[in-house]
Amino acid sequence: MFLKIEFFPFLLPKTMDFLQDGHNLSYLWIASGIVLMVAELFVPGGFVFFLGLSATIVGSISYFYESGFWTQAIIWAGLSGILIWIGGSFLRKFFPSSSETAALNPEEGPGRIVLVSKDILVERKGGRVVFQGTEWDAISKSKRIPSGKRARILERENLTFVVEPIELPEI
Numbered sequence: 001m002f003l004k005i006e007f008f009p010f011l012l013p014k015t016m017d018f019l020q021d022g023h024n025l026s027y028l029w030i031a032s033g034i035v036l037m038v039a040e041l042f043v044p045g046g047f048v049f050f051l052g053l054s055a056t057i058v059g060s061i062s063y064f065y066e067s068g069f070w071t072q073a074i075i076w077a078g079l080s081g082i083l084i085w086i087g088g089s090f091l092r093k094f095f096p097s098s099s100e101t102a103a104l105n106p107e108e109g110p111g112r113i114v115l116v117s118k119d120i121l122v123e124r125k126g127g128r129v130v131f132q133g134t135e136w137d138a139i140s141k142s143k144r145i146p147s148g149k150r151a152r153i154l155e156r157e158n159l160t161f162v163v164e165p166i167e168l169p170e171i
Contacts, residue, residue: 025069029059029076050087054079112153113166114138120145120163129153129161138163 036052058076112131120127120140129138129151137160138151145151151163 025072026059026063029055029062029072031059033057033059046088046091047084050083051080054083110153110155113150114153114161114163116145116147116149116151116163119147120151125160129163131161136161140164 033052033054033056036055037049038052040046040049040052054076057079058072061075062072114129114131116127116138117130117135118126118128120129120138121144122140122142125137125139127138127140127145128135130136131153139160140151140163141154142164145163145165150166152166154162154164156162
């Protein structure tokens with residue numbers, strides 16, 4: 001059963017009166033901005049801070065220059081986009097990535113030995129191999145290759161590697 005607004009008629013008028021006052025709406029923007037900026041400490045990504053900063057700026061501006069909610073929301077959205085773009089490029093410039101990933105090159109596959117991560121069946125998709133740190137679909141033309149074994153890549157058909165089983169000597 002859904003709650004209907006008739007059960008809480010006392011909430012609606014007070015809420016609407018609160019939002020009609022321009023200063024209260026600016027307080028709401030500022031409080032929301034502060035909450036978002038603090039939330040950045042707990043949410044990784046780096047853009048939530050800029051959403052909060054733009055909300056705080058919109059709240060500060062709307063305190064002195066009265067405008068409607070939708071005008072403020074549009075200013076907030078535009079300002080958020082600009083701050084994320086500028087702030088993101090600033091952060092990337094001064095805090096570069098500490099790791100680099102090599103580009104995957106599936107053309108280097110033929111002849112390479114890979115680990116089978118999911119059983120490879122004969123002429124049926126569903127098998128998986130690990131190549132350059134990424135799992136790829138794989139099929140076998142000759143026989144089933146169980147998970148945990150090694151295989152040699154023969155060729156690539158679209159995004160699927162054709163592999164053959166190899167027997168490595170026991171050490």
